[in-house]
Amino acid sequence: MNLVPDNRITALKDIEPDVDKEFVLYWVINFKRTSYNFALQRAVEWANKLNKPLLIFDPLILDYPMSSVRFHKFFLEGMKDIDEDISKTKAFYYPYAEETPNASEDLLTILSSKAAVVVTDDYPTYFVPQMTAKAKGVINTRYEIIDANGLIPIRIAEKEYVRAHDFRRYMHKNLLDFLVDVPEENPLNKLEVEFDDKLIKDIDSKWNKINFETFNQEDFLNNLNIDKTVKESPIIGGYKKAKERLDYFLENGYNDYATLRSHPSEDASSQLSPYLHAGHISPYEIFVKVNELESWSMENVNPAFVGRRQGWWGGSENLESFFDELITWRELGYHTCVTRANYDQYSSLPEWAIKTLEEHANDPREYVYSLQQLVNSETHDEIWNAAQTQLREEGIIHNYLRMLWAKKILEWAPNPKLALSYMIDLNDRFALDGRDPNSYSGVFWSLGRYDRAWGPERKIYGKIRYMTSENTAKKFKLGGYLEKYGSKI
Numbered sequence: 001m002n003l004v005p006d007n008r009i010t011a012l013k014d015i016e017p018d019v020d021k022e023f024v025l026y027w028v029i030n031f032k033r034t035s036y037n038f039a040l041q042r043a044v045e046w047a048n049k050l051n052k053p054l055l056i057f058d059p060l061i062l063d064y065p066m067s068s069v070r071f072h073k074f075f076l077e078g079m080k081d082i083d084e085d086i087s088k089t090k091a092f093y094y095p096y097a098e099e100t101p102n103a104s105e106d107l108l109t110i111l112s113s114k115a116a117v118v119v120t121d122d123y124p125t126y127f128v129p130q131m132t133a134k135a136k137g138v139i140n141t142r143y144e145i146i147d148a149n150g151l152i153p154i155r156i157a158e159k160e161y162v163r164a165h166d167f168r169r170y171m172h173k174n175l176l177d178f179l180v181d182v183p184e185e186n187p188l189n190k191l192e193v194e195f196d197d198k199l200i201k202d203i204d205s206k207w208n209k210i211n212f213e214t215f216n217q218e219d220f221l222n223n224l225n226i227d228k229t230v231k232e233s234p235i236i237g238g239y240k241k242a243k244e245r246l247d248y249f250l251e252n253g254y255n256d257y258a259t260l261r262s263h264p265s266e267d268a269s270s271q272l273s274p275y276l277h278a279g280h281i282s283p284y285e286i287f288v289k290v291n292e293l294e295s296w297s298m299e300n301v302n303p304a305f306v307g308r309r310q311g312w313w314g315g316s317e318n319l320e321s322f323f324d325e326l327i328t329w330r331e332l333g334y335h336t337c338v339t340r341a342n343y344d345q346y347s348s349l350p351e352w353a354i355k356t357l358e359e360h361a362n363d364p365r366e367y368v369y370s371l372q373q374l375v376n377s378e379t380h381d382e383i384w385n386a387a388q389t390q391l392r393e394e395g396i397i398h399n400y401l402r403m404l405w406a407k408k409i410l411e412w413a414p415n416p417k418l419a420l421s422y423m424i425d426l427n428d429r430f431a432l433d434g435r436d437p438n439s440y441s442g443v444f445w446s447l448g449r450y451d452r453a454w455g456p457e458r459k460i461y462g463k464i465r466y467m468t469s470e471n472t473a474k475k476f477k478l479g480g481y482l483e484k485y486g487s488k489i
């Protein structure tokens with residue numbers, strides 16, 4: 001088995017494993033999958049090295065910020081797929097859904113007291129860094145967080161990249177080195193020691209692990225004390241659906257990706273972001289599948305195009321365009337969150353953006369809407385209302401309309417700081433892919449991050465890039481979209 005490279009490993013407790021303990025513990029937080037997962041691979045590596053079995057603990061926390069039945073359903077569906085995958089291996093899967101807040105904290109304490117090594121996920125945003133740091137207080141053995149976020153390790157960049165162009169150059173210069181160490185497709189196949197259920201007999205009887213053969217998800221969610229105003233999305237979570245969606249995209253949308261990705265009525269983008277956010281599928285797997293489809297390999301790379309949006313990969317225009325989103329843009333967001341502590345604060349915007357926004361903060365607004373009016377799609381703008389309805393009802397929103405959606409919130413909120421807080425609230429509360437490093441990329445992009453000043457200077461926007469619903473309506477055929485989402489207002 002390939003070893004997990006050092007640039008993916010951060011030891012939060014840099015001590016020797018406690019070899020007298022019973023198993024290696026992998027505590028799942030973000031990388032909720034069994035394939036192409038460096039964190040799981042590292043846990044297998046430790047288990048084999050210490051000749052111990054592996055327990056995979058996957059707690060579903062009840063009371064995290066913005067938690068709702070929408071995300072719980074999506075995560076539970078993902079856990080069911082993991083359960084099925086792990087049942088065919090030597091590892092033991094411990095899926096646990098809290099029914100009272102913080103119940104899993106004691107379970108983590110008990111499980112880690114029996115662990116020779118604890119491995120968990122290294123994710124740079126949301127409450128995860130605080131939670132993994134806090135766990136140092138209860139874990140008394142070697143404790144590592146592992147980065148399985150993308151193709152580029154998140155912790156080794158020497159500086160913050162403030163434009164996609166700069167990050168693209170960094171990536172082009174280094175990616176081939178990073179691709180030398182690729183994650184195993186199925187690390188659990190390499191696990192040597194079988195887990196004996198007796199090791200956790202007493203624990204299992206107190207903290208009931210989910211038994212998916214008898215688990216009634218609907219009843220469970222109905223009885224749970226959780227926000228139900230954010231309704232379940234029709235989109236089903238889990239690796240199986242993610243893989244289905246990937247296959248569908250590669251057969252149908254991918255061939256038109258470069259030209260039709262921005263068209264809201266077309267089905268040309270992957271719609272994989274909810275699955276990527278939940279960790280149900282690895283970006284590495286998507287990369288591999290596109291390479292297979294296009295017969296692309298590292299030999300295709302054209303170094304003369306370092307830093308350019310097109311040409312460096314030496315592939316089709318669809319490949320160039322798709323990898324620019326999946327790798328450049330997606331991973332830029334992760335890097336910003338790692339290199340900038342205030343990544344989710346107004347103060348993190350570029351100086352020119354703050355200056356121009358402040359100069360126009362008191363400009364008269366023709367329309368001012370409250371957060372609740374925005375939630376309910378109660379604006380005068382038919383396109384915006386439809387986009388918000390899609391977000392509120394289904395938990396997704398098309399990329400182009402998402403840009404317009406954010407720009408309009410800047411225009412209609414009482415001031416830019418409130419606009420930012422409305423955007424974060426709506427995006428994180430309703431979007432299946434919200435609470436992600438790229439939630440902040442997208443929201444902050446609409447206020448100038450990664451962008452430049454644009455002229456002419458306009459009211460409210462100042463020099464921030466401007467978008468209008470009228471132009472959007474001219475540019476795209478929106479009839480079908482408006483019929484579908486407009487009627488629900």
Ligand SMILES: Cc1cc2nc3c(=O)[nH]c(=O)nc-3n(C[C@H](O)[C@H](O)[C@H](O)COP(=O)(O)OP(=O)(O)OC[C@H]3O[C@@H](n4cnc5c(N)ncnc54)[C@H](O)[C@@H]3O)c2cc1C
Pocket residue numbers: 261269270271272273274276277325326327329330331333397398399402403406427431433434435436438439440441442443445446
């Ligand atoms: C206001 C605003 C808010 C956003 N909030 C989120 C969010 O909460 N979570 C999120 O993942 N993305 C967010 N984005 C980025 C982008 O809208 C989505 O990633 C994209 O629409 C997902 O659709 P897809 O999976 O079909 O993308 P595809 O076009 O198929 O791209 C493949 C993958 O590349 C990544 N990607 C694509 N576009 C971008 C982009 N512009 N920036 C960063 N990564 C990208 C995503 O992981 C995506 O799944 C936001 C953008 C804006 C303007």
